[in-house]
Amino acid sequence: MAESAEPSAPTWKKRQWRPWLLRLALAAASGVVFYLAFAPRDLWWLAPLGFAGLGLALRGRRFWGGLGYGFAFGLGLYLPLLFWLQDFLGRGFGPAPWVALSAALAAYLGLAAALCTVVARLPGAPVWMAAVIIASETPRSWWPFGGFPWGRVAFSQPEGAFTPLASIGGAPLTGFAVVLTGFALAALLAHAARRDWRALRLPVIATVVPVIAGLALWPTIGTAAQAGSRTVATVQGNAPDVGLDLINESATLRANHLAQSEVLAARIRSGAVPTPDLIVWPETATDLTTTDPVLDQVVRDLGIPTLIGARYREPGQRTQNTEFVWDPATGRGESYSKQELVPFAEFVPARSIARWFTPFVDDTGDMQAGSTPAVLDIAGTRVAVPICYEIAYDYVSRDAVDDGAQLIVLPTNNAWYGHSEMTYQQLAMARLRAVEHGRAVVVSATSGVSALVEPDGAVTQSTSQFTAASLVGDVPLRTQATLSDRLGASTEYGLVGAALAAILAGLVLRVRTRAASTTATRAE
Known part of the structure; x- marks a missing residue:
């Protein structure tokens, strides 16, 4: 008897481990x-499928299991994304x-997934689970070190069925719709596998309605x-593809953009392209102190107002990352300085710790953040100028559009990141913002991708990476505020409030269930 029992013990342990490993693999694969x-792929429909996989991995799990599966999902997303x-x-x-940044962002998804297990037993669970996931994006935009909102759910949707929802509730509503569809699909599949047909109605509705609503809009x-x-x-002067060493190439950046401005001027004079009303240089295309006679002369020769x-x-x-209005007649005018500086690049928090992770801590000083809205008047136009990140x-x-911006211009320097997906990911964000605010967007990059984007997110012109080029085209000026702009941050905080209320309700339900179980056990 004892001999027959020994070989069965390892078999039993394997059976206990197998579901755990399968769920972990499912969660990680769903993150991938x-x-x-995300861009540069046009596979927006994969986003809800990814959350459907996460939803299946979380079914029936408790808090700590949800934490682990959510963290694995986050690593599957952020390691390749970043x-x-x-x-x-x-x-x-x-x-x-x-790896450290990917793990930190994955930890947010891990905690969110853990909290999803708390609300999973509430009626309409996919709704509350989706609210929890999107609510986790709010603190991620704040902390640590000013936050890092890259990789938000909505940024995977520059086109597709969910994109129009951005005009109603911005990135938060778009992301909520994607996650709701995914979690509802997971519930639908789980009920269908058990042939629990009566329970299918709500999952079917929650799967289909966000898609139909987006398409209808x-x-x-x-x-x-x-x-x-x-x-x-746009003036895309190009830059050396040297990664971090670009910090020593400011003179090259300036020379390249001066040269491309001359090329653009020659094309304008020859009639090869229409005469622009406005020219845009990208982010940090030159160093500047007080006066700059060379830039004065360049803009004077162009005869066109230019954003530098x-x-x-x-x-x-301290140094600032600034966009200047440069007028052919009056020279340098008003300016906007970047408010959201990039941690460990434009400023270095916790320098003693940062030395472990970044190689140029002792060679750079912290930039000074701006404090005014990102909006400038140039060429008779009110222009929003969010800078890069x-x-x-x-x-x-949103603040710039509320302050009257009729057009969004995005100056950016992506030459730091080589031939990577980063510049395409950023362009996808710009396309979503176009729909969110009902404004055309002009992306002006040092080395690409520069682009002209219509208010519906469609790209009408774009450049290649690491080429010197210019784009010239007409863009519409719009003044109508979208519902998203009128609602402002209320959509985001409404989802945060709904998530917190659902978590509280889930905790109360869990306590009552345990109390009822204990009472029943004692009665027996």
């Missing part, structure tokens, strides 16, 4: 599926920053000019 929904950090730092520095997305149009030109992106430093002050933050573009 979600990653594949691989461009390796292009920035170079292979010689090692993967520590890339497409005809409402306005693209027509409401305050005329402007012919806009510069690393700007006044005597005795700021396109990931809801409030920067």
